[in-house]
Amino acid sequence: MSFVRSWLPRPFLSLVLLIVWLLMNNSFSLGQIVLGLILALGIPLLTEPLQTQQMAVKRPLKLIRYILVLLWDIVVANLAVAKLILGPTKALQPGFIAYPLNLTGDLPITLLASTISLTPGTLSAEVSKDREWLYIHALDLPDEQALIDEIKQRYETPLKEIFQC
Amino acid sequence: MNFAIELILSLLLLLGGSLILIGSLGLIRLPDVYTRLHAPTKATTLGMGAILIASMLFTLFDQGSLSVQQLLITLFLFISAPLTGHLLAKTAMHQRLKQIDKTKNAELIEVARDREAPNHSSD
């Protein structure tokens, strides 16, 4: 086991790298697979020292579902923002909110923040030192609490489950 | 290349194009730096996504080979765009740039600037 650990520190990463490699080269020939394997195994070994311990994904399926939801939301978000931009800017009601985090760990928080930035009219501006508050700027903020609740149930809870934190 | 595909491609392209256009427009139209940040991080990103998918499909039907390369760019943009927005917002707050007057809870800027926790009286 320890052998595997030392030679395959991040199986998930290696898999991703292999896939990306094949995508980039647009070919699934054996030669490319061999090359890809070499890189997919070598690069993590090289970069290992630069990696801080990260949350492992506990629920891959939920992650996929999450990503799908996210993609959909992105589409919606953009159309919404497009409307806002095209519409009369006077009508906008921008504002800041402080969002209380339940998540812990850099990666989950980062993911949540990114998600928020990619989705309807919200942009995560800052994380408090104690990692408990996420400051969000909303392009159009009719109701703060509603926004907070939506984020909670739509993104944070799933992430919590995925990373079990 | 048959009509349907051309149609899809054209729609995707036009969608992408217009989103890009809108994103850049927002950069000009929106009132203050914080609101402006929204425009590119979203509209442009999706616009790019649309165009990338279009070009993927095009290569698929044109050369017959599924070129997934472009996905990589999309992936990259989706990772980087929010971060760009975040960093710029951070910078904007750091420089105490003026927000428009009707911004709600503008006082949070000062708090966020020092990455302190807000005083919980508000909620």
Added chain:
Amino acid sequence: MLEISLKIVLVMISIALIMNTYSLVRGPSLPERILSLDTLYINSIGLILIYGIVQASSINFEAALLIAMLGFVSTAALCKYLLRGDIIE
């Protein structure tokens, strides 16, 4: 039809690029200028891809990829400079 829509998109992107340049010149604040620069980067990716379709070649794919990567890096560096003055510390 595709040709027409490609032309239209090209026009759109060109206008977008011009707009970005405008907002870059206008500013007024540095973050806004940086934002315009970043957008300029991303839009130029779109430009390259459209050209790829027009010329039916993916020869410039790497260019697009690099623009995406490096554009991000330089934006990050610029922000770090404004925040800390010293980007590598």
Added chain:
Amino acid sequence: MLNLFWIPLLTLIGVFVSLSANRVSRTACAYATAALPAAALAIVISYAPSVLDGEHFVEQFEWIPAVGLELAFRLDGFALLFALLILGIGLLVILYARYYLSEQDNMPRFYAMLILFMTAMLGIVLSENLIQLWLFWELTSISSFLLISFWNHKSEARKGARMALTITGMGGLALFAGILLIGQVVGSFNLTDVLAQGDLIRGSELYPYILVLVLLGAFTKSAQFPFHFWLPHAMAAPTPVSAYLHSATMVKAGIFLMARLYPALAGTDMWFLIVTLTGLATLLVGAYMALFKHDLKGLLAYSTISHLGLITLLLGLNSKLAAVAATFHIINHATFKASLFMAAGIIDHETGSRDMRKLNGLWRYMPHTAMLAMVAALAMAGVPLLNGFLSKEMFFAETLQQGSLGALSWILPVLATVAGIFSVAYSLRFIHDVFFNGEPINLPKTPHEPPRYMKIPVEILVALCFVVGIAPGLVVAEILHSAATSLLQGETPYYSLAIWHGFNFPLLMSFIALLGGIVVYATRKQLFEFQAQFPERDAKAIFDQNIKRIVDAATRIYGTLENGSLQRYTMLFILSVALFTTVPMTKLINLEGARPLLPVDGISIVATIILVVSTLVTLIWHRKRMIALIAVSVVGLIVSLIFARFSAPDLALTQLSVEVVTVILLMLALFFLPQVTAKAASPSSVVRDLGLATLIGGVMATISYAMMTHPQTSIADFFIANSKTGGGGTNVVNVILVDFRGFDTFGEITVLGIAGLGIYKLIARMKLFMPSADLNGIPWSNDHHPMMLATVSRALLPLALLVSAYIFLRGHNLPGGGFIAGLVTAVALILQYIANGVDFMRERSKLNYQWLISVGLIIAGATGMGSWLFGYPFLSSWFDYFYLPGIGKFELASAMLFDLGVYLTVIGSTLLILGNLGALTTHARPEESK
């Protein structure tokens, strides 16, 4: 007979022998030193018989054919004569120096320099190739510099050495120019050809320049007036050196050169006037000044000058007989002057003084030495039965022979006689003042005879003076004849070496000279008083003054050109560029070429607009640095888009990556610059710069327009045709980089590595001011490493590496390659630095960038050398296609390995520079709220 090469080679080896002989006793050291020159002498002698029979030998092989430089030696009569002098007297000097040098002196060092000089001198006289001759010529200047300053604790030794080097060095440069001109005229630097082409040279319109330049070289070396003044100052050297260099050999090098090129250059009125008059002036000045020197060696130095003048004068007379006389006098002067110097050295050594006002009546203390010295001195004076007499007779005869000065021709013999008078006078003074004339006056030591062996060299030389003087026919006739023959490159006229030619004018002149000399010496009191009226002109002071003037002038020019203002440099640079480009532009008749213009499309217009606008922004707001920086990166982006548009993906990729690295570098530097840029210069200068910029811009635009519209055949087709077949890659750009132009690339990455290391060393432990707040006075944010940035960039690193690997591997056939891949990797790592900080990287990454650079260079170099194993030139790349079951066909090319070297070097250098620039600030930031 051994190859001629051995003659200088042996002596050259001798240098190291004597250097390594520092453990052994002084005598052993002397013998060890003498051994190899002796062997060389043996070789020369082995050649002598056939040379004397009129043969001459030439040995040569290609050295640097490109510049017509081959290692070529020639031994003919003239060279033989000099070789014998150099080696013979050299050996005597070695023996002499053994006893002359004191315990404190570093004998091996002295001998090493002496032998080095000997080698150089041999090189001169044996050279067949003129450039090679010049190289040895300069080597003599250098070695003589070292020898003069042997006692480098004495200031006058250093000064004298410097003076000698400056004068002879300048002469050397002139000589080199002259030689090059000769080569241009003749089309070869080989002496044989040059001597054969005498008429061609004399005929060419370059002849005056050639003559003047060559003579400058010769005159400076042979201390001819007005360059004579360095020689007396060179007397600060140990006496063996004076005896060897400054009487027998080195100062004869100039004479040798004139004689050597005699067939090529002599025979014109110009030659006659310049050489004769210079020689005459030197002859008189030297003879006159010698009389008034109280320093023994000073007297000898000036007499040497005058005798050199005499020889020069003879060479100038354009008569074959005179040339023979010159050759003869070279021999004689070498013998008696060397022995005189040695005698002077003995006296100095045993009495501790060289001042003739103190040295008196040494006859009683060292009769033997006195005897020798007196004989030599009489030879110098030209007393019958001694060798000096013979050549001087010939000299007088020659002065009578020529009539080139027309009605004024009588002047020459008269002045010659006058010189003769003085030379007798100072010889007398040397004899009488030193050995008689009362008692020594408070000398440091009580004089006594020197050690036995110290006198042997003197004895030998003096004996020669005698023998030659009494039986010239037996001793020197042969060698003189062959020397003269090869000097003239033709039959020598009839001449007799008889002692007695019957009563004739020359004899009368000698007689007058003798009597006159005695008279002059007798009335020296009055003469000294007369001379005392003139202010003593110190050559050294004047020399130093002039040197100082030159230096000051240089500093002034330098100061105006390079005043530390970047604007100034740029302006000068652009001005000159404009100058050199506009002039040929005017000759271009039709600006627009045949090539049709490309159609304009919307995108290009847009790109152009953006380009122009962002450039303007950069210019207008150049004092708002960040804005300028952002605008500049827009420029970069557009440029790379243009590259991509005109299907130069490699350029686009390179441009992009370099762009980002540059921007980061600039920001790193900006942090240390004062935040506010000083107001630009006055409006007038702004206008000036605007005009300049417009001019150069217009010119450049015109040039590029003309270039692009004129259809021209470029080498591109060749590369495109051969890149697949020759380099095994379809990406021509990459193949050019790693194969066709691989050597350039190798050089470039080497430079890159050096630059990286240099910067690293420069900024190591540098302390710089760091602002604690930004331009608007807002203190820096306390968030050192934004959490999200850190997280994401860490996650992105593997992906980025993968991408760079991708770009690297496909580089040979598709856009990409080691350079770009290296930059991408570097940027990815820099992002880690930005996001996580230096300390984080320091403690976690084991990468040592200096190692990375060296490994990269080694790989690249090794790949290049690898092709030697297969008998191909450096860096000729190898590639082949292989088949593996399942995987199928794939290519392996040595170019990829080379590219790997490039890749590593680029990463190493970039990170070494940026990482360390960043590290400057890591510790000791002014405000820290950790």
